[in-house]
Amino acid sequence: MPGLEDLYREIILDHYKNPRNRGHLDAPAVSAKGHNPLCGDEIEVFVLVEDGRVADVRISGQGCSISQSSASMMSAAIKGKTVEEVRALVSRFRHMMSIEEEGPAPDTTVALGDLEALQGVVKFPVRIKCAVLAWNTLTEALSNT
């Protein structure tokens, strides 16, 4: 079995303890709620899209280190990106998490940056759902724009 260090990389624990972009946004920001039925984690993602770009993003809710740090890193990664870039990143991230995706293989030139740290999660299949919770919720929020 892989060790705990494979899962809990330092940067993950840092984002867990110091989550970025906590809070919420009012309209015209869009939002969506997500939850993990296995462990009861709940998350809400708020996105303000202006001129096709993510002008602001906020995360609220509770969850384990993996779901919280994934959400925090996600929020840092998408701020300022165009919606199209965000979608490419979501696809790349889900691919890294080995969630089956229909359609073409993701663009591997999309930089994951800090998010690479979450790669270890794949060795702990139960936690994959934690890692992708924020991302699925983001996708749902964006579908509301």
Next chain:
Amino acid sequence: MPGLEDLYREIILDHYKNPRNRGHLDAPAVSAKGHNPLCGDEIEVFVLVEDGRVADVRISGQGCSISQSSASMMSAAIKGKTVEEVRALVSRFRHMMSIEEEGPAPDTTVALGDLEALQGVVKFPVRIKCAVLAWNTLTEALSNT
């Protein structure tokens, strides 16, 4: 395994082929319907009680050799008996069929006569339900008096 002859005694086959007291009775006779969910057998027992005695009895319905012959023999056995005697016979018969009965042991002086032929059924537990169908139905009919 016991042989077929243990089950199908000659007298049983005789009653099956030449059932006694077939038919039905109108009020003031009482009646009840019984059925065996396992094989779909259906029976209806009509009893005319006059001055505390079974003045007449009729059987209708369809069933296998065991249920039909048991009904036929029963009809022959109870005609003319007092209701009290009939109840004693029912109890004695059920006891022979090793159906658990609450209350005191049956009066073994009650004569079974031809009905003894049905004793072999006990070795074929599935058929016990066939043998007692008419008797349970009779009991129900009598409870309607």
Next chain:
Amino acid sequence: MAHDLSSVRADFPVLAELIDGKPLVYLDSANTSQKPHAVIDAMSCFLEHSYGPTNRSAYRLAADATDAYEGARVKVARFVNAAKPHEIVFTKNATESLNLVARAWGSTNLSSGDAIVLTHMEHHANIVPWQMMAAERGFEIRWVPLTADGLLDLTDLDRLLDGAKALSFTAMSNVLGTINPVRELCAAAHAHGAIAVVDGCQSVPHMPTDVREWDADFVAFSSHKMVGPSGIGLLWGRESLLESMPPFLGGGSMISDVRLDGFECAELPAKFEAGTQPIVEAVGLGAAVDYLSALGMDNVRAHEVALTVEALDKLKGRFGDDIEIHGSPDASVRGATISFAFRDVHPHDVSQVLDQHNVCVRAGHHCAKPLMRLLGANATVRASFYLYNTSDEIDTLCDALGETAEFFSA
């Protein structure tokens, strides 16, 4: 015969049982089938080494149990060619599957003034749930009649379907063996704006199934009739319908939230799987599906067609007018389930004599009383063959019937 029968038989331990020194001749598979080693071993191995909760806890034992359970769903989905695994709902038996459809779909789609269509050859499981709903909601039940040969009489189908909301019918009769034209019936239902509910209990174990080719809306079937364990049933449903329906049983796992003032449903398939599931049974069912797939359902069907032709021939050839076989004489429109009346010997007595020869047949109404009334019988004898039955067993059946005739004419 299309498959290696002696190796198939060796897979089923109970077929090697001797009773009073004679082999068991199991001809009651339409009732419930026997199980191969592969299924029995998968279950005990799982219980000994890997048992754990599914979809609730996160440790490895639980995660692996969940994978085994969900893996069985994927196998079943492939077996019937479902578009998505979550269109497969695990129930306790096909009866629950049909109750689920009647209640959950029915409660939002059927009310007074509506009608549904059933057939005269349905099993009680595809009658009573609808009658219970009809008593509550006051819709009409119409019945497709039968031809003298025991086929559906479709002459008036259009009239029957006119204004109906659902057509629910068996793909194969458990009494007559009749194989119904499922695709045509689904198309007819849809042409009238009705949904098509298929009772696949008798067909799925015996021939290839393609729910998409059928273009059905729901298909119910049971594990225990397809060499799988008891305690688990199946419902395949069209995703959009399953999603639009209210839940059936309420409790753990089928919710995404519960508050004092109400609850929200979980996603498919959890929405319809309340409480702790038949975990070990799903594992056994997965092994059963693997077993059937390895044999090939085309081969299973071919084997059974051959047995049917032979059995019909031998029974008629030997007993002539002494035997009345219900249903069609044409093996291409029937399965290997043969119901008959034998002289004037009551079915229960026939089965008694047959049991003396270890020949296991069912005598009774086969949970199809409306059909029995149509046949004018309280009961029939039913011999039903499956992938493990042989020509020799047909002979044993015939010999035992011969003795029955002798015994009761003596």
Next chain:
Amino acid sequence: MAHDLSSVRADFPVLAELIDGKPLVYLDSANTSQKPHAVIDAMSCFLEHSYGPTNRSAYRLAADATDAYEGARVKVARFVNAAKPHEIVFTKNATESLNLVARAWGSTNLSSGDAIVLTHMEHHANIVPWQMMAAERGFEIRWVPLTADGLLDLTDLDRLLDGAKALSFTAMSNVLGTINPVRELCAAAHAHGAIAVVDGCQSVPHMPTDVREWDADFVAFSSHKMVGPSGIGLLWGRESLLESMPPFLGGGSMISDVRLDGFECAELPAKFEAGTQPIVEAVGLGAAVDYLSALGMDNVRAHEVALTVEALDKLKGRFGDDIEIHGSPDASVRGATISFAFRDVHPHDVSQVLDQHNVCVRAGHHCAKPLMRLLGANATVRASFYLYNTSDEIDTLCDALGETAEFFSA
């Protein structure tokens, strides 16, 4: 400890499993229990030698299978001291049992203007079925609150029961471990003319049960939590109530007659057992009941009380304020199910580190969201002990928690 633990442990094959060379420490029995050889072997032996249909066919194989199935009913009836075997209904799980009561009893007894009473510590299985019925029929659901110690706060019980038709409550909380005063609650319900429905899922496996001493009306419980197989649940019901109720699922075996225009129900217990039953599972459950009876439920309870005292002591002693244990500290009013918060480490992360040590605990809402809201938590860690757990395993749990603390403070 009141029983020979090493021989008990040897009965459970999975407890001998090594993962990464270390033994499994199974502390999730409140979720689902492991199974002894006796149960596993009873099932595979039955499947290999004796499998057949129940209550349908008449040949010996079928008659013997029926005896095995009905024999299990008699065993369960004795185990909970039911007056008659036919007061035991086999279902698929306790969730179905509770849905059966809510729907079949509720549909003739609950309508707009009525009220029922539940408690804040119920499992979703004892909430959602009532909410579904309430949404349909418009009756009120009232809630018994909890004390700070996680006991039922009965101060206002009389007011809550005033005019209520049913009080439905758990005999033991699956989160807090709290053992409720079942007999007193049944008496209170009856004093107000309400029926008493007991969710026995967590109590029946862990202590002696006497439904008549309780004077309950219904008791639901599950085989898989009491060393029996998955795929079968139980409902005990008072005969007169079961008889007065309409059926729940419709189909084969639950009828005495079916006509085109309606059906008649069969007698108890068949009336509530539609379709092919969990046959093999009943056989396994019978073996489970034999196993528990041989151990003695008093001994099981004594063993668990000892483990609870020790676990509470050790956890508190070692972790002090770093651990917040929910529920009562008094082992005489609680079972061996211990839910807790550990520092500010999320339960899912705690369970992850524990899993690294093969310690299996559940992290989550335990299907009791209303209670979780009351506790102010999204999730807790829950370690639940059973008849096969040991002192050593308490130590392993503590050590693994120690490492969790270290890891997350680093």
